[in-house]
Amino acid sequence: MKPAPFAYAKARSVEDAIALLAQHGEGAKLLAGGQSLIATLNMRLSAPRILIDLNGIAGLNSITLKGGEVEIGAMTRHAEIERSDVIRKHAPLIAMAMPHIAHPAIRNRGTIGGSIAFADPAAELPACLLALGGLVEIAGPKGKRTVKADDYFKGLYETAIGACDMLTGIRLPAAPAASRYGFAELSRRHGDYAVAGLAASATFASGKLTKVRLAFFGVDLTPVRAKAAEMALAGGDLDKAVAALASDLDPPDDIQENGAVKKHLAGVLLRRVVQQLTETRA
Amino acid sequence: MNEMCDISLTVNGERVSERVEARKSLVDFLRDDLTLTGSHVGCEHGVCGACTVRVNGEIVRGCLMLAVQCDGASVETIEGVSDSGEIADLQEAFQKRNALQCGFCTPGMLLTAQDLLSNDQTPSRDHIREHISGNYCRCTGYHAIVDAVESVAQARKGSRK
Incomplete structure (x- = not known):
């Protein structure tokens, strides 16, 4: 299908984008990489009056290591992140997730800011943000603010981003030496949205996992922490952790699978990811 | 509010200036306005890969990019790379x-x-499959495609030696 007619404006700066949002209100949508937005427009699931294109804004596509944090600008393309040495070294979980994100042609356009602002419950990067306990930088009419990943996801496609706000970047803690990361997802075709997936971070020393953060995706309306399973893993009991998922997760049925299957798959993923977190490094 | 936009871009090496609807996708622009019908329109939501074209040297989904976003860009289609001989061996x-x-x-x-x-000059068969995983083929079962690419x-590689 073809989208309903809309007007188009190219924002020159973050301030300009926010002013345009304020001017046009609910009828406006921000266009980042467009790899989800344009699909929903084509299917007429959404019919904004105006698109505000962020692709002309300079300075939003950098990846920098600063003060123990990896900062990634909102308009950084997946393909740039995939090629980045800073990401590979200091944000390895993001590097692990990257090949699972759609396909090369889509990674050339899609942006990290767009993915995290859209917050598809089955997408990889929102779950990685949650697993890493990262921060989201948001600019709005009243200025800038920073929101913790744990406080950011509010509901299905709902986040801490307000109607006249724009996500400008994310900050992730740079990986310390004893940190471990795990990532696994199950999908019908490589690159498709996950039926269920898991992004995890932890510290592993003397055979013990601590500071475990498990962020499941594709199993609820937002990416979700499995806190009972995290505690069980910190206690060294994998079977108990898998059993704890019964209380941590309550996946609704969706177009891909029913909730019971997703719950079972979550246990499969947890065993695979714990293997990654605890395996001896070469 | 502009629902119509003027764009200038390069398509297969030729300068093109057109007035387009803001909502027009790149692939519809190429097919309908420039009659470059080699790029196909399949699912129109980024799943099938039939509309793949190159923008500034990188492959993109022609259905998930607007024509207006290509103002100032260099676009290459199957017609362009066929005429140049770039992919004659493929x-x-x-x-x-x-x-x-x-x-x-x-x-x-x-x-x-x-x-x-x-x-990647020496991709494994797995890597070939992974790279074309975003392009649906309903006829071949992919095996012959992987053979051809390999x-x-x-x-x-041989001709570079």
């Missing part, structure tokens, strides 16, 4: 190995294969 290999039947996916498949081979990779 095209020949696809034909020789029956890597196409109906041909609907072929333009997108060829551009995606060329993208792979320009970044044979071109080997031939190009």
Whole structure:
């Protein structure tokens, strides 16, 4: 299908984008990489009056290591992140997730800011943000603010981003030496949205996992922490952790699978990811 | 509010200036306004890969980019890379190995294969499959496509020696 007619404006700066949002209100949508937005427009699931294109804004596509944090600008393309040495070294979980994100042609356009602002419950990067306990930088009419990943996801496609706000970047803690990361997802075709997936971070020393953060995706309306399973893993009991998922997760049925299957798959993923977190490094 | 926009871009090396609706996708612009019908329109939501074209040297989904976003860009389609001879060996290999039947996916498949081979000169069969995983083919079962891409990779490697 073809989208309903809309007007188009190219924002020159973050301030300009926010002013345009304020001017046009609910009828406006921000266009980042467009790899989800344009699909929903084509299917007429959404019919904004105006698109505000962020692709002309300079300075939003950098990846920098600063003060123990990896900062990634909102308009950084997946393909740039995939090629980045800073990401590979200091944000390895993001590097692990990257090949699972759609396909090369889509990674050339899609942006990290767009993915995290859209917050598809089955997408990889929102779950990685949650697993890493990262921060989201948001600019709005009243200025800038920073929101913790744990406080950011509010509901299905709902986040801490307000109607006249724009996500400008994310900050992730740079990986310390004893940190471990795990990532696994199950999908019908490589690159498709996950039926269920898991992004995890932890510290592993003397055979013990601590500071475990498990962020499941594709199993609820937002990416979700499995806190009972995290505690069980910190206690060294994998079977108990898998059993704890019964209380941590309550996946609704969706177009891909029913909730019971997703719950079972979550246990499969947890065993695979714990293997990654605890395996001896070469 | 502008629902119509003026754009100037390069398509297959030629300067093009047109007035387009803001909502027009790149692939519809190429097909309807420029009659470059080699790029195909399949699912129109980024899943099938039939609309794959190159923008500023990188493959993209022609259905998930607006024509207006290509103002100032360099766009290449299957017509362009066919005429330049850039993928003549891939095209020949696809034909020789029956890597196409109906041909609907072929333009997108060829551009995606060329993208792979320009970044990885010796891809494994698994890597070939992964790279074309965003391009649906409903005829071949993919095996012949992987064969064709692999044979071109080997031939190009041989000719570089």
